[in-house]
Amino acid sequence: MPRPRGAGDLARARVLVAVGTDTHPFDRLVRWLEDWHCGVDEDVGLTVQHGHTRAPAVPGAVTFLGHGELQTAMAEVDLVVCHAGPATILEARRHGHLPIVVPRDPARGEHVDDHQQLFARRLGAAGMVTLAETREALIEALNAGLADPLRFAVAADPNASEARRAAVEQVGRIVEELVVASAGQRQRARWWPWARPDRNGERR
Template sequence: MPRQRDTTAVERPLLLVAVGTDKHPFDRLVDWLAQWHAQAGPVGLTVQHGHTVAPPLPGAVPFLGHDALQQAMADADLVVCHGGPATILEARRHGHLPIVVPRDPARGEHVDDHQQLFARRLGAAGLVVLCETREELHDALAVGQADPSRYAVRADPAAHEARRAAVARVGQIVDDLVARSKPRRSRWRAWPRTGHPTKETR
């Protein structure tokens, strides 16, 4: 059950990083985190790295079961995650303003750009802290480490039942965004030797 976040200062904030369960590795986010951690002050880590090679970081685990992930979110002072809609919604349900690094299909991190489209829309609305560069992530982590309350929102314990409908609605939004971002394929093939265009049948 989500609880309201304790916004008092903490000496050693707990940071949860979740890359999700997609089969594509997310080395970029894990590498950026490792670089930050090497020079950061005291911080507790849980790093769910999925199919990414295990980083040399404390608290690194490939996957977390549903209950374990819920507990990690409840315990964390800060949440960094990929741009998966379900993960973002869960983080907010637990009272976090998540720091989001969306997967980039051009880097082999996903099959399409729906995470980028979705995260950018939420970032523009102030519902996530969008980080698409290493510098943006490191700056966001520095702010959160100094004052975790900057990334706290009101948790809603009654939101569990509404989550299913919200995820379905988010899924539809993502589908619409992806559909609009794809260039339309021409319905006409190149001119064949007969001199007449042939209509695309597929």
């Protein structure tokens, strides 16, 4: 669980936003965050890791966080918002957060393919993340988190290194399967609507 707030923190929720290190800009998330922050700026303490995305017009913006800095931030905040990077999601859950996930959209130039969307939707359906694919969904989730941060808390297990390694491997397999399946569907729809790939992705 995130660390308890001190008496001076009672009026301010702590929020970490992390877009990862991907070189594609994620301006959409930054814009949504700026829209939300205008109405809650006195109630929120932000840390925004924006990477290659433009720096948001909010306090607490930082280009990158080292591994140790990210761990510290996740241990201290009430809410985590992130892109659908598997490692970021796993770290958030390891620190006791149900992350609010905004997947990158390749149609907007935010990534090379749609694996983040497919992956986030699968995790959202399983209740492992709170999926926010629209501005309204993100703002609704953030406001709900301000009202009740425990709504976005899960049981933390910071010492489960073996379980975490197994989870990372499983996540990697899921993402790979989703990417292969998505690429195969796009190719069939465009070139070979009659062909179906076999288990190895080869066309029959």
